[in-house]
Amino acid sequence: MPHIGIDLGTTNSLISVFENGEPHLIKNSVGTYLTPSIVSLEKDTLLTGDLAKARMVTHPLETAAVFKRTMGADKAYKLGKKQFTAVELSAAVLRSLKEDAQNELKAEISDVVISVPAYFNELQRKAVRSAAKMAGLNPERLINEPTAAALAYGFQSLEEESSFLVFDLGGGTFDVSIMEVFEGVMEVKATSGDAYLGGEDFTAALISDLTTKLSPKQQKKPNLEALTKLAEQVKHGLSEKDSVHINLDTPNLTLDHHISRKDFEELATKLTTRLRRPIDRAMYDSGLSADELEKVILVGGATRMPLIRSLVAKHLRQFPESHIDPDHAVALGAAVQAGLIGKNEALKDVVMTDVSAFTLGIETSREFGNNHRAGYYLPLIERNSVVPVSREETIYPVHPQQTKLEIRVFQGEAPDVASNIFLGKLEVELPRQVDQDLNPATVRFTYDVSGLLEVDVTTHADDKSHSLLIKNLAGEMSDKEISDRLTQLEKLKVHPREDAHNVLLRARIEQCYAMARLGDREQIGEMLHAFDTILTTQNISEISKLSEQISEHLNMFEASYVQ
């Protein structure tokens, strides 16, 4: 059984395998490692990855992207006439990744390790598990993305003793982790992050700026899909050049605008402020100072932006490094974890310890004068405790005649429970006592490696204990529900792998056609016609020859409107 790791990303997803003592990435049907986390519906055929991405501009109503952010929520995505949840869309992406791996490894795949953002709560984790089951996979373990990124790097530098910080800014999430490697132990010291901050937010900042530059008529009904693509190109352009000039003239998008790196930095000030906080938090929790860090490693596609690099350098007073391709680290780390779980020969002498990414606690009342006020958070398991972990706290009833204790369990860092996430509650009968001080109860939290929380409450006066396993949360799907949805999904056709290249190219031509100026349009229209004609001949060598020519042309065309 191969040891498989999956990075289910907001923007791109990857699959990797641990074999021959190393993690390797697996190519998808169009020959790249990154599979865009985008799903599109063409009549009854479900397209994923690059095929779906290319349809973003031409068929926005039948295409869904950035759905990872609503994992575990009830939001429905409408693709044409059919509705999908984020779980189902993720399942579609996972299924295509699974096929890619099976195709390459020539073996059946079931057990996998999937990475999730460290700040995903129980609900969101359950949603990821459901998506995996729906794709016919067995999610053996979920690994926190920052831990995975650190593992990928730690695995490479197992020989030397070191402490390093991994700064992972992906498409939709931001994670920081600090790891120490010694004697074959990879110890995560602290993780931190922002679940709602990523490269997509920088794109969004650019989009809103570009929108203000449009004519009033176009501002009213901006072509968002085209603008998104444009903003992405500007973002990438600014990673290579000091300034970018946009010159675009299509029926619904007219723009002649100049953006420099400095302008972009100003647009993103709010976002960069938010980047600093998780770094401080992780540094503080790890107990290390900036000069004790030996390395700072950048991971995640968004760290290609120069403004991110300079922010990290300024803040940690150190040159950041990026040995591993920033897009690949998480997937590689997930494969290492799969190898660790599967007790791979190459990892015989290696252990990893992880920490809990968030604080877990209960609601308490506090006494002021003669009054009690509820709503105060009492942390039991502090964030960045090494897991598995177990902690207890003694609590007292508020009133002498109190007959019940309600233990409400929360996850989060805020001092008021209302700002934290409610996980579940447990009601405990109190024995009769004269004084509330004689009637204490002990609350014990136990948190294991797979992220399951167990709550035990023992009342002292009668020595009874009660327990609650936090599972079966709302939103979690039963196995039957999953199999029902699975059969529904299977009714939809999946595009045959063989002509994925051709479909992709055709969609790309269409996309350029939509973006092109009137003169170019004609030329691209002819390209499309020529390509369609040659496709009917089924002459493979001819098709590939023309494909190459056309892609070259399209590259030139795309480069011309963002300079």
Added chain:
Amino acid sequence: MYSEDENWPYSVLGLDQAPDDLKSIKRAYAHKLKTIDQSTQAEDFQNLRTAFDAAKQFLTYNLAAKADEANETNGQRTDAGNVAPFLPLDHKSDQPSTTALVEQLQDAPSPSAPTPPLELNTLEELPVAGNKFLLDDAKCIAPKTLLDLEEKILKLPRDKNGVAFLLDLLNSAIMEDPQARPRVEAAIYAYMQKCLTVDAEDHPKFRLFINDEILEAIELQFNWQSDILSLQRKFWDAGDLVAALVYKSTLYQEEAEDENETQFELDPVGKAVTKLALIPFLVMVLSKFTPTGSAITDALDSLFAYSSKIVAAIAVLYLTYRVTLLGWNVVKNILKYVMPSMFPQKSWSDIFSYQTLGLFQIYLLSIYLALPEGMDAKKHAFSGMILLLIFMVGFSIFWLILSLVLNKGKALYHFARSFFKS
């Protein structure tokens, strides 16, 4: 358990005695860790982990003690044992200077002669544009200036001007200076501690001039409201401040609920009564427009007589019900005042609802309008209106005196708040 074992924590790590370097502790831990399966042997893992952390801590103590001993025998005092919590603010240190880093990173054409990082030595030197501090990436605050700044924050007036100064400070580039940040945070914490007061129920809260804007700015920089752990670890006496922050967020929720109530809430019966009261009124208007003496007018007149009686009867029933309810509320709220422990979480403004009274006035007015001249009920409705008005005014005065006497004006504020809100 552990205390019975004299050699704890070293026995758990498989060591015979306390080692004198970190490396051997780590090696022993690593060796033991590899024999444990974390997912099935959770307890063993925890014991090992506790021992590992303890051994590391003991080592730090031992080393510090040894260093002290050595110093004492030498008769010299050095700070070798202490690690400075922050980097010294010295640009000639080994750390690469920020400017140089940034320049190299951005591949920007470097200026002919790189400007040396500027140290600001007095508060007055802080570059200002409008009322904003400006500070370039390259610039840091000198230790002396930072001291001045701390002192200034501590001595800030506790009013709007002080808060305005803090706001500018929090939005300035000074916050990007890693040395200045924690110290500014501590100073602001001390200032905020002095801005605490308590509400009518002894619950800590901020004084009025601490507005949302400053709290948001603090949250953005230091995460006080979203990170209880670091706040508590940084400041051991944060209890009241945390309470005030929680109070602030629960207050918003209560206010939001209050706002919902303000939207003239009628129960279904009340809604029906107000609608029914319209019928006799409409009938009366209609009869005015029909020619006098005709059969229609007669029919309308008799309809008016019947409907107005029915409506008046329903309204009286409903009023009785509401008055009972109101009476119970008043009793309950007075009880609440006498025995606050029974109703711990309500606020004073619930004592008396002027909205309810205002509603009664409207009912009475509609009944008064609906009833024909000369009916007894009409007179009663009128006198009811007057009585209610007197009661309202009387109760307000009574309440004012009560609050002044009993509550030293705290309740007055709540009264005024609820009054202006309704």
